[in-house]
Amino acid sequence: MPQLNHSDAPLPFPILMGDIGGTNARFSILADAGAEPIHFPNLHAASFETIDEAIQKGVLDKSAARPRSAVLAIAGPIRGDEIPLTNSHWVVRPKTMIGDLGFEDVLVINDFEAQALAIASLTGDAREAIGPTQADMMASRAVLGPGTGLGVAGLVHAQHAWIPVPGEGGHIDLGPRSARDLQIWPHLEEIEGRISAEQVLCGRGLQNLYHAICKVDGIEPTLKEPADITTHALAGTDRAAEETVSLFVTYLGRLAGDVAMLFMARGGVYLSGGISQKIIPALKKPEFRAAFEDKAPHSAMLRTIPTYVVTHPLAALEGLSSYARAPSSFGVATDGRRWRS
Structure with missing residues:
Protein backbone atom coordinates (compact mmCIF):
# COMPACT_ATOMS: atom_id res chain seq x y z
CA MET A 1 0.00 0.00 0.00
CA LEU A 117 14.83 25.69 -8.53
CA ALA A 118 15.35 26.81 -12.13
CA ILE A 119 16.85 30.20 -11.30
CA ALA A 120 19.67 28.58 -9.35
CA SER A 121 21.51 27.99 -12.62
CA LEU A 122 19.90 29.97 -15.47
CA THR A 123 22.47 31.87 -17.53
CA GLY A 124 23.07 33.23 -21.02
CA ASP A 125 20.31 32.51 -23.49
CA ALA A 126 17.92 31.36 -20.74
CA ARG A 127 17.54 34.88 -19.32
CA GLU A 128 17.62 38.52 -20.41
CA ALA A 129 19.02 41.23 -18.18
CA ILE A 130 16.87 44.22 -17.27
CA GLY A 131 19.16 47.04 -16.20
CA PRO A 132 22.72 46.73 -14.85
CA THR A 133 24.31 43.32 -14.49
CA GLN A 134 27.09 41.83 -12.41
CA ALA A 135 28.88 38.51 -12.10
CA ASP A 136 26.58 35.81 -10.74
CA MET A 137 26.78 35.53 -6.97
CA MET A 138 26.16 32.42 -4.90
CA ALA A 139 23.51 34.37 -3.03
CA SER A 140 19.79 34.17 -2.42
CA ARG A 141 17.45 34.91 -5.33
CA ALA A 142 13.74 35.46 -5.96
CA VAL A 143 11.29 34.86 -8.79
CA LEU A 144 8.01 36.58 -9.66
CA GLY A 145 5.66 35.36 -12.36
CA PRO A 146 2.76 37.48 -13.61
CA GLY A 147 0.60 35.12 -15.66
CA THR A 148 -2.86 33.68 -15.02
CA GLY A 149 -2.17 34.72 -11.43
CA LEU A 150 0.94 36.07 -9.71
CA GLY A 151 3.45 33.59 -8.35
CA VAL A 152 6.27 34.52 -5.99
CA ALA A 153 9.01 32.35 -4.53
CA GLY A 154 12.42 32.73 -2.96
CA LEU A 155 15.58 30.69 -3.36
CA VAL A 156 17.70 30.97 -0.23
CA HIS A 157 21.36 29.98 -0.38
CA ALA A 158 22.42 28.47 2.95
CA GLN A 159 24.64 25.62 4.17
CA HIS A 160 26.01 25.18 0.61
CA ALA A 161 22.54 24.36 -0.73
CA TRP A 162 19.70 26.10 -2.55
CA ILE A 163 16.49 26.10 -0.51
CA PRO A 164 13.30 27.00 -2.42
CA VAL A 165 10.77 28.98 -0.40
CA PRO A 166 7.26 28.83 -1.90
CA GLY A 167 4.44 31.00 -0.65
CA GLU A 168 1.48 33.17 -1.59
CA GLY A 169 3.35 36.43 -2.14
CA GLY A 170 1.07 37.36 -5.00
CA HIS A 171 -1.67 38.12 -2.51
CA ILE A 172 0.14 40.77 -0.45
CA ASP A 173 -1.31 44.28 -0.37
CA LEU A 174 -0.45 46.68 -3.18
CA GLY A 175 -0.99 50.35 -2.41
CA PRO A 176 -0.98 53.72 -4.24
CA ARG A 177 1.99 56.10 -4.02
CA SER A 178 1.69 58.73 -6.74
CA ALA A 179 -1.04 61.25 -7.48
CA ARG A 180 -1.98 59.20 -10.56
CA ASP A 181 -2.21 56.05 -8.41
CA LEU A 182 -4.63 57.83 -6.09
CA GLN A 183 -6.86 58.65 -9.06
CA ILE A 184 -6.83 55.09 -10.36
CA TRP A 185 -7.04 53.06 -7.15
CA PRO A 186 -10.72 53.72 -6.33
CA HIS A 187 -11.67 52.20 -9.69
CA LEU A 188 -9.69 48.96 -9.38
CA GLU A 189 -11.70 45.82 -8.72
CA GLU A 190 -11.21 44.67 -5.13
CA ILE A 191 -11.36 41.31 -3.38
CA GLU A 192 -13.26 41.62 -0.11
CA GLY A 193 -12.25 45.26 0.26
CA ARG A 194 -8.56 44.99 -0.59
CA ILE A 195 -6.27 45.36 -3.59
CA SER A 196 -3.73 42.56 -3.66
CA ALA A 197 -0.75 42.50 -6.00
CA GLU A 198 -2.47 39.81 -8.05
CA GLN A 199 -5.41 42.15 -8.66
CA VAL A 200 -3.08 44.23 -10.85
CA LEU A 201 -0.03 42.16 -11.74
CA CYS A 202 -1.38 39.32 -13.87
CA GLY A 203 -3.41 38.88 -17.06
CA ARG A 204 -6.76 39.89 -15.57
CA GLY A 205 -4.86 42.51 -13.56
CA LEU A 206 -3.83 44.17 -16.82
CA GLN A 207 -7.51 44.31 -17.75
CA ASN A 208 -8.39 45.64 -14.29
CA LEU A 209 -5.81 48.41 -14.58
CA TYR A 210 -6.78 49.26 -18.17
CA HIS A 211 -10.47 49.61 -17.27
CA ALA A 212 -9.63 51.78 -14.24
CA ILE A 213 -7.54 54.13 -16.41
CA CYS A 214 -10.35 54.37 -18.97
CA LYS A 215 -12.83 55.13 -16.18
CA VAL A 216 -10.68 57.94 -14.76
CA ASP A 217 -10.08 59.47 -18.19
CA GLY A 218 -13.67 59.10 -19.40
CA ILE A 219 -12.66 56.75 -22.24
CA GLU A 220 -14.77 53.89 -23.53
CA PRO A 221 -12.63 50.72 -23.17
CA THR A 222 -12.24 48.92 -26.50
CA LEU A 223 -9.58 46.29 -25.77
CA LYS A 224 -10.89 42.99 -24.49
CA GLU A 225 -7.93 40.69 -23.80
CA PRO A 226 -4.59 41.16 -21.98
CA ALA A 227 -2.78 40.35 -25.23
CA ASP A 228 -4.66 43.16 -26.98
CA ILE A 229 -3.55 45.62 -24.30
CA THR A 230 0.12 44.65 -24.44
CA THR A 231 0.16 44.53 -28.26
CA HIS A 232 -1.30 48.03 -28.63
CA ALA A 233 0.89 49.37 -25.83
CA LEU A 234 4.11 48.11 -27.40
CA ALA A 235 3.02 49.35 -30.83
CA GLY A 236 2.08 52.79 -29.45
CA THR A 237 -1.40 52.59 -31.00
CA ASP A 238 -3.56 53.11 -27.90
CA ARG A 239 -2.81 55.72 -25.24
CA ALA A 240 -4.71 53.98 -22.43
CA ALA A 241 -2.96 50.69 -23.22
CA GLU A 242 0.42 52.43 -23.19
CA GLU A 243 -0.23 53.89 -19.75
CA THR A 244 -1.56 50.54 -18.54
CA VAL A 245 1.68 48.75 -19.41
CA SER A 246 3.81 51.63 -18.13
CA LEU A 247 2.07 51.50 -14.75
CA PHE A 248 2.10 47.69 -14.80
CA VAL A 249 5.91 47.63 -15.05
CA THR A 250 6.17 50.36 -12.40
CA TYR A 251 4.06 48.37 -9.94
CA LEU A 252 5.91 45.17 -10.83
CA GLY A 253 9.18 46.98 -10.14
CA ARG A 254 7.92 48.12 -6.73
CA LEU A 255 6.90 44.59 -5.80
CA ALA A 256 10.11 43.08 -7.17
CA GLY A 257 12.11 45.50 -5.02
CA ASP A 258 10.08 44.55 -1.95
CA VAL A 259 10.67 40.86 -2.64
CA ALA A 260 14.39 41.52 -3.18
CA MET A 261 14.60 43.05 0.29
CA LEU A 262 12.46 40.33 1.85
CA PHE A 263 14.81 37.57 0.68
CA MET A 264 17.97 39.74 0.57
CA ALA A 265 18.17 38.53 -3.01
CA ARG A 266 21.68 39.72 -3.88
CA GLY A 267 21.82 36.96 -6.50
CA GLY A 268 19.05 38.63 -8.50
CA VAL A 269 15.31 38.88 -8.99
CA TYR A 270 13.87 36.95 -11.94
CA LEU A 271 10.61 37.61 -13.79
CA SER A 272 9.06 34.48 -15.28
CA GLY A 273 6.01 33.75 -17.41
CA GLY A 274 4.64 34.76 -20.79
CA ILE A 275 3.64 38.31 -19.83
CA SER A 276 7.17 39.16 -18.68
CA GLN A 277 8.65 37.80 -21.90
CA LYS A 278 6.19 39.72 -24.07
CA ILE A 279 6.75 43.10 -22.39
CA ILE A 280 10.56 43.02 -22.29
CA PRO A 281 10.74 46.29 -24.33
CA ALA A 282 8.59 48.02 -21.68
CA LEU A 283 10.61 46.49 -18.83
CA LYS A 284 13.80 47.90 -20.37
CA LYS A 285 12.48 51.44 -20.14
CA PRO A 286 13.47 53.41 -17.00
CA GLU A 287 10.24 52.87 -15.04
CA PHE A 288 10.85 49.28 -13.89
CA ARG A 289 14.35 49.74 -12.49
CA ALA A 290 13.48 53.18 -11.06
CA ALA A 291 10.61 51.62 -9.09
CA PHE A 292 12.75 48.61 -8.14
CA GLU A 293 15.52 50.80 -6.74
CA ASP A 294 13.27 53.38 -5.02
CA LYS A 295 13.55 51.78 -1.59
CA ALA A 296 14.99 54.37 0.78
CA PRO A 297 16.90 53.89 3.01
CA HIS A 298 18.17 50.90 1.00
CA SER A 299 18.21 52.30 -2.54
CA ALA A 300 21.99 51.93 -2.83
CA MET A 301 21.72 48.23 -2.05
CA LEU A 302 18.87 47.73 -4.55
CA ARG A 303 20.99 49.31 -7.29
CA THR A 304 23.47 46.42 -6.87
CA ILE A 305 20.83 43.69 -7.32
CA PRO A 306 20.38 42.51 -10.92
CA THR A 307 17.00 41.77 -12.48
CA TYR A 308 16.27 39.36 -15.32
CA VAL A 309 13.43 38.02 -17.45
CA VAL A 310 13.43 34.22 -17.68
CA THR A 311 13.39 33.35 -21.39
CA HIS A 312 13.88 29.58 -21.09
CA PRO A 313 10.74 28.03 -22.64
CA LEU A 314 10.63 25.16 -20.10
Whole structure:
Protein backbone atom coordinates (compact mmCIF):
# COMPACT_ATOMS: atom_id res chain seq x y z
CA MET A 1 0.00 0.00 0.00
CA PRO A 2 1.61 3.34 -1.03
CA GLN A 3 2.26 5.63 1.90
CA LEU A 4 3.51 9.13 2.61
CA ASN A 5 7.26 9.01 3.11
CA HIS A 6 9.64 11.74 4.27
CA SER A 7 12.78 10.16 2.86
CA ASP A 8 15.44 12.42 1.38
CA ALA A 9 16.80 9.57 -0.73
CA PRO A 10 17.20 10.46 -4.43
CA LEU A 11 14.28 9.64 -6.71
CA PRO A 12 15.01 6.48 -8.71
CA PHE A 13 15.70 6.92 -12.44
CA PRO A 14 14.13 7.16 -14.96
CA ILE A 15 12.15 10.10 -13.58
CA LEU A 16 9.00 11.62 -15.07
CA MET A 17 8.91 15.38 -14.53
CA GLY A 18 5.76 17.45 -14.91
CA ASP A 19 4.92 21.15 -14.86
CA ILE A 20 1.15 21.15 -14.33
CA GLY A 21 -0.74 24.42 -14.76
CA GLY A 22 -4.41 25.23 -14.93
CA THR A 23 -4.49 25.09 -18.73
CA ASN A 24 -1.40 23.22 -19.93
CA ALA A 25 0.76 20.35 -18.73
CA ARG A 26 4.38 19.89 -19.81
CA PHE A 27 6.25 16.64 -19.27
CA SER A 28 9.72 15.24 -19.75
CA ILE A 29 11.60 12.08 -18.78
CA LEU A 30 15.13 12.09 -17.36
CA ALA A 31 16.74 8.70 -17.96
CA ASP A 32 19.71 9.26 -15.63
CA ALA A 33 21.72 12.04 -14.01
CA GLY A 34 23.87 12.59 -17.09
CA ALA A 35 21.14 12.45 -19.72
CA GLU A 36 19.32 15.26 -21.49
CA PRO A 37 15.58 15.29 -20.71
CA ILE A 38 13.23 13.83 -23.31
CA HIS A 39 10.48 16.42 -23.79
CA PHE A 40 6.93 15.71 -24.88
CA PRO A 41 4.39 17.99 -26.59
CA ASN A 42 2.32 20.25 -24.33
CA LEU A 43 -0.94 18.70 -23.23
CA HIS A 44 -4.17 20.63 -22.70
CA ALA A 45 -5.89 19.72 -19.46
CA ALA A 46 -9.30 20.12 -21.05
CA SER A 47 -8.49 17.25 -23.45
CA PHE A 48 -8.14 14.67 -20.66
CA GLU A 49 -10.49 13.67 -17.88
CA THR A 50 -7.68 13.06 -15.41
CA ILE A 51 -3.97 13.77 -15.08
CA ASP A 52 -3.36 10.01 -14.99
CA GLU A 53 -4.99 9.69 -18.42
CA ALA A 54 -2.84 12.56 -19.72
CA ILE A 55 0.35 10.91 -18.44
CA GLN A 56 -0.62 7.53 -19.88
CA LYS A 57 -1.73 8.72 -23.33
CA GLY A 58 0.52 11.77 -23.71
CA VAL A 59 3.76 10.33 -22.30
CA LEU A 60 3.90 6.65 -21.39
CA ASP A 61 2.19 5.43 -24.57
CA LYS A 62 4.64 7.49 -26.65
CA SER A 63 7.90 6.45 -25.01
CA ALA A 64 9.88 3.25 -24.51
CA ALA A 65 11.22 4.64 -21.24
CA ARG A 66 9.45 3.35 -18.13
CA PRO A 67 9.72 5.98 -15.38
CA ARG A 68 10.17 4.52 -11.90
CA SER A 69 9.37 7.82 -10.19
CA ALA A 70 7.71 11.17 -10.80
CA VAL A 71 8.23 14.71 -9.54
CA LEU A 72 5.31 17.00 -10.34
CA ALA A 73 5.14 20.77 -9.93
CA ILE A 74 1.50 21.83 -9.62
CA ALA A 75 -0.43 25.08 -9.38
CA GLY A 76 -2.24 24.53 -6.10
CA PRO A 77 -1.77 23.87 -2.38
CA ILE A 78 -0.53 20.39 -1.44
CA ARG A 79 -2.52 18.87 1.40
CA GLY A 80 -3.49 15.23 1.80
CA ASP A 81 -3.67 12.34 -0.65
CA GLU A 82 -5.96 14.15 -3.09
CA ILE A 83 -4.55 17.40 -4.46
CA PRO A 84 -6.87 19.55 -6.59
CA LEU A 85 -5.36 22.06 -8.98
CA THR A 86 -6.46 25.65 -8.40
CA ASN A 87 -7.62 26.40 -11.96
CA SER A 88 -8.24 22.95 -13.39
CA HIS A 89 -10.60 19.99 -12.97
CA TRP A 90 -7.61 17.67 -12.48
CA VAL A 91 -6.91 16.14 -9.07
CA VAL A 92 -3.47 14.66 -8.36
CA ARG A 93 -3.76 11.33 -6.49
CA PRO A 94 -0.21 10.02 -5.90
CA LYS A 95 -1.38 6.70 -4.44
CA THR A 96 -3.43 6.04 -7.56
CA MET A 97 -0.46 6.97 -9.78
CA ILE A 98 1.68 4.43 -7.94
CA GLY A 99 -0.98 1.75 -8.21
CA ASP A 100 -2.08 2.36 -11.80
CA LEU A 101 0.87 3.93 -13.64
CA GLY A 102 3.66 1.82 -12.18
CA PHE A 103 5.60 4.48 -10.27
CA GLU A 104 7.52 3.52 -7.14
CA ASP A 105 7.90 7.07 -5.88
CA VAL A 106 5.93 10.32 -6.40
CA LEU A 107 6.97 13.77 -5.14
CA VAL A 108 4.61 16.75 -5.56
CA ILE A 109 5.82 20.33 -5.14
CA ASN A 110 4.47 23.83 -5.81
CA ASP A 111 4.81 25.17 -9.36
CA PHE A 112 6.73 28.26 -8.24
CA GLU A 113 9.02 26.10 -6.17
CA ALA A 114 10.08 24.59 -9.50
CA GLN A 115 10.59 28.09 -10.93
CA ALA A 116 12.79 28.86 -7.94
CA LEU A 117 14.83 25.69 -8.53
CA ALA A 118 15.35 26.81 -12.13
CA ILE A 119 16.85 30.20 -11.30
CA ALA A 120 19.67 28.58 -9.35
CA SER A 121 21.51 27.99 -12.62
CA LEU A 122 19.90 29.97 -15.47
CA THR A 123 22.47 31.87 -17.53
CA GLY A 124 23.07 33.23 -21.02
CA ASP A 125 20.31 32.51 -23.49
CA ALA A 126 17.92 31.36 -20.74
CA ARG A 127 17.54 34.88 -19.32
CA GLU A 128 17.62 38.52 -20.41
CA ALA A 129 19.02 41.23 -18.18
CA ILE A 130 16.87 44.22 -17.27
CA GLY A 131 19.16 47.04 -16.20
CA PRO A 132 22.72 46.73 -14.85
CA THR A 133 24.31 43.32 -14.49
CA GLN A 134 27.09 41.83 -12.41
CA ALA A 135 28.88 38.51 -12.10
CA ASP A 136 26.58 35.81 -10.74
CA MET A 137 26.78 35.53 -6.97
CA MET A 138 26.16 32.42 -4.90
CA ALA A 139 23.51 34.37 -3.03
CA SER A 140 19.79 34.17 -2.42
CA ARG A 141 17.45 34.91 -5.33
CA ALA A 142 13.74 35.46 -5.96
CA VAL A 143 11.29 34.86 -8.79
CA LEU A 144 8.01 36.58 -9.66
CA GLY A 145 5.66 35.36 -12.36
CA PRO A 146 2.76 37.48 -13.61
CA GLY A 147 0.60 35.12 -15.66
CA THR A 148 -2.86 33.68 -15.02
CA GLY A 149 -2.17 34.72 -11.43
CA LEU A 150 0.94 36.07 -9.71
CA GLY A 151 3.45 33.59 -8.35
CA VAL A 152 6.27 34.52 -5.99
CA ALA A 153 9.01 32.35 -4.53
CA GLY A 154 12.42 32.73 -2.96
CA LEU A 155 15.58 30.69 -3.36
CA VAL A 156 17.70 30.97 -0.23
CA HIS A 157 21.36 29.98 -0.38
CA ALA A 158 22.42 28.47 2.95
CA GLN A 159 24.64 25.62 4.17
CA HIS A 160 26.01 25.18 0.61
CA ALA A 161 22.54 24.36 -0.73
CA TRP A 162 19.70 26.10 -2.55
CA ILE A 163 16.49 26.10 -0.51
CA PRO A 164 13.30 27.00 -2.42
CA VAL A 165 10.77 28.98 -0.40
CA PRO A 166 7.26 28.83 -1.90
CA GLY A 167 4.44 31.00 -0.65
CA GLU A 168 1.48 33.17 -1.59
CA GLY A 169 3.35 36.43 -2.14
CA GLY A 170 1.07 37.36 -5.00
CA HIS A 171 -1.67 38.12 -2.51
CA ILE A 172 0.14 40.77 -0.45
CA ASP A 173 -1.31 44.28 -0.37
CA LEU A 174 -0.45 46.68 -3.18
CA GLY A 175 -0.99 50.35 -2.41
CA PRO A 176 -0.98 53.72 -4.24
CA ARG A 177 1.99 56.10 -4.02
CA SER A 178 1.69 58.73 -6.74
CA ALA A 179 -1.04 61.25 -7.48
CA ARG A 180 -1.98 59.20 -10.56
CA ASP A 181 -2.21 56.05 -8.41
CA LEU A 182 -4.63 57.83 -6.09
CA GLN A 183 -6.86 58.65 -9.06
CA ILE A 184 -6.83 55.09 -10.36
CA TRP A 185 -7.04 53.06 -7.15
CA PRO A 186 -10.72 53.72 -6.33
CA HIS A 187 -11.67 52.20 -9.69
CA LEU A 188 -9.69 48.96 -9.38
CA GLU A 189 -11.70 45.82 -8.72
CA GLU A 190 -11.21 44.67 -5.13
CA ILE A 191 -11.36 41.31 -3.38
CA GLU A 192 -13.26 41.62 -0.11
CA GLY A 193 -12.25 45.26 0.26
CA ARG A 194 -8.56 44.99 -0.59
CA ILE A 195 -6.27 45.36 -3.59
CA SER A 196 -3.73 42.56 -3.66
CA ALA A 197 -0.75 42.50 -6.00
CA GLU A 198 -2.47 39.81 -8.05
CA GLN A 199 -5.41 42.15 -8.66
CA VAL A 200 -3.08 44.23 -10.85
CA LEU A 201 -0.03 42.16 -11.74
CA CYS A 202 -1.38 39.32 -13.87
CA GLY A 203 -3.41 38.88 -17.06
CA ARG A 204 -6.76 39.89 -15.57
CA GLY A 205 -4.86 42.51 -13.56
CA LEU A 206 -3.83 44.17 -16.82
CA GLN A 207 -7.51 44.31 -17.75
CA ASN A 208 -8.39 45.64 -14.29
CA LEU A 209 -5.81 48.41 -14.58
CA TYR A 210 -6.78 49.26 -18.17
CA HIS A 211 -10.47 49.61 -17.27
CA ALA A 212 -9.63 51.78 -14.24
CA ILE A 213 -7.54 54.13 -16.41
CA CYS A 214 -10.35 54.37 -18.97
CA LYS A 215 -12.83 55.13 -16.18
CA VAL A 216 -10.68 57.94 -14.76
CA ASP A 217 -10.08 59.47 -18.19
CA GLY A 218 -13.67 59.10 -19.40
CA ILE A 219 -12.66 56.75 -22.24
CA GLU A 220 -14.77 53.89 -23.53
CA PRO A 221 -12.63 50.72 -23.17
CA THR A 222 -12.24 48.92 -26.50
CA LEU A 223 -9.58 46.29 -25.77
CA LYS A 224 -10.89 42.99 -24.49
CA GLU A 225 -7.93 40.69 -23.80
CA PRO A 226 -4.59 41.16 -21.98
CA ALA A 227 -2.78 40.35 -25.23
CA ASP A 228 -4.66 43.16 -26.98
CA ILE A 229 -3.55 45.62 -24.30
CA THR A 230 0.12 44.65 -24.44
CA THR A 231 0.16 44.53 -28.26
CA HIS A 232 -1.30 48.03 -28.63
CA ALA A 233 0.89 49.37 -25.83
CA LEU A 234 4.11 48.11 -27.40
CA ALA A 235 3.02 49.35 -30.83
CA GLY A 236 2.08 52.79 -29.45
CA THR A 237 -1.40 52.59 -31.00
CA ASP A 238 -3.56 53.11 -27.90
CA ARG A 239 -2.81 55.72 -25.24
CA ALA A 240 -4.71 53.98 -22.43
CA ALA A 241 -2.96 50.69 -23.22
CA GLU A 242 0.42 52.43 -23.19
CA GLU A 243 -0.23 53.89 -19.75
CA THR A 244 -1.56 50.54 -18.54
CA VAL A 245 1.68 48.75 -19.41
CA SER A 246 3.81 51.63 -18.13
CA LEU A 247 2.07 51.50 -14.75
CA PHE A 248 2.10 47.69 -14.80
CA VAL A 249 5.91 47.63 -15.05
CA THR A 250 6.17 50.36 -12.40
CA TYR A 251 4.06 48.37 -9.94
CA LEU A 252 5.91 45.17 -10.83
CA GLY A 253 9.18 46.98 -10.14
CA ARG A 254 7.92 48.12 -6.73
CA LEU A 255 6.90 44.59 -5.80
CA ALA A 256 10.11 43.08 -7.17
CA GLY A 257 12.11 45.50 -5.02
CA ASP A 258 10.08 44.55 -1.95
CA VAL A 259 10.67 40.86 -2.64
CA ALA A 260 14.39 41.52 -3.18
CA MET A 261 14.60 43.05 0.29
CA LEU A 262 12.46 40.33 1.85
CA PHE A 263 14.81 37.57 0.68
CA MET A 264 17.97 39.74 0.57
CA ALA A 265 18.17 38.53 -3.01
CA ARG A 266 21.68 39.72 -3.88
CA GLY A 267 21.82 36.96 -6.50
CA GLY A 268 19.05 38.63 -8.50
CA VAL A 269 15.31 38.88 -8.99
CA TYR A 270 13.87 36.95 -11.94
CA LEU A 271 10.61 37.61 -13.79
CA SER A 272 9.06 34.48 -15.28
CA GLY A 273 6.01 33.75 -17.41
CA GLY A 274 4.64 34.76 -20.79
CA ILE A 275 3.64 38.31 -19.83
CA SER A 276 7.17 39.16 -18.68
CA GLN A 277 8.65 37.80 -21.90
CA LYS A 278 6.19 39.72 -24.07
CA ILE A 279 6.75 43.10 -22.39
CA ILE A 280 10.56 43.02 -22.29
CA PRO A 281 10.74 46.29 -24.33
CA ALA A 282 8.59 48.02 -21.68
CA LEU A 283 10.61 46.49 -18.83
CA LYS A 284 13.80 47.90 -20.37
CA LYS A 285 12.48 51.44 -20.14
CA PRO A 286 13.47 53.41 -17.00
CA GLU A 287 10.24 52.87 -15.04
CA PHE A 288 10.85 49.28 -13.89
CA ARG A 289 14.35 49.74 -12.49
CA ALA A 290 13.48 53.18 -11.06
CA ALA A 291 10.61 51.62 -9.09
CA PHE A 292 12.75 48.61 -8.14
CA GLU A 293 15.52 50.80 -6.74
CA ASP A 294 13.27 53.38 -5.02
CA LYS A 295 13.55 51.78 -1.59
CA ALA A 296 14.99 54.37 0.78
CA PRO A 297 16.90 53.89 3.01
CA HIS A 298 18.17 50.90 1.00
CA SER A 299 18.21 52.30 -2.54
CA ALA A 300 21.99 51.93 -2.83
CA MET A 301 21.72 48.23 -2.05
CA LEU A 302 18.87 47.73 -4.55
CA ARG A 303 20.99 49.31 -7.29
CA THR A 304 23.47 46.42 -6.87
CA ILE A 305 20.83 43.69 -7.32
CA PRO A 306 20.38 42.51 -10.92
CA THR A 307 17.00 41.77 -12.48
CA TYR A 308 16.27 39.36 -15.32
CA VAL A 309 13.43 38.02 -17.45
CA VAL A 310 13.43 34.22 -17.68
CA THR A 311 13.39 33.35 -21.39
CA HIS A 312 13.88 29.58 -21.09
CA PRO A 313 10.74 28.03 -22.64
CA LEU A 314 10.63 25.16 -20.10
CA ALA A 315 12.11 26.77 -17.00
CA ALA A 316 10.09 24.77 -14.44
CA LEU A 317 11.09 21.46 -16.05
CA GLU A 318 14.70 22.67 -16.10
CA GLY A 319 14.41 23.33 -12.36
CA LEU A 320 12.99 19.87 -11.73
CA SER A 321 15.83 18.34 -13.80
CA SER A 322 18.43 20.17 -11.72
CA TYR A 323 16.86 18.84 -8.54
CA ALA A 324 16.49 15.28 -9.90
CA ARG A 325 20.16 15.17 -10.95
CA ALA A 326 21.57 16.50 -7.67
CA PRO A 327 18.97 16.49 -4.87
CA SER A 328 21.63 17.05 -2.21
CA SER A 329 22.30 20.50 -3.72
CA PHE A 330 18.75 21.59 -2.87
CA GLY A 331 16.85 21.75 0.40
CA VAL A 332 13.50 20.55 -0.94
CA ALA A 333 11.13 19.56 1.86
CA THR A 334 9.40 16.22 1.31
CA ASP A 335 7.20 16.11 4.43
CA GLY A 336 3.61 15.45 3.41
CA ARG A 337 4.54 15.60 -0.27
CA ARG A 338 6.26 12.30 -1.11
CA TRP A 339 4.60 8.92 -1.55
CA ARG A 340 6.43 5.59 -1.97
CA SER A 341 5.24 2.09 -2.72
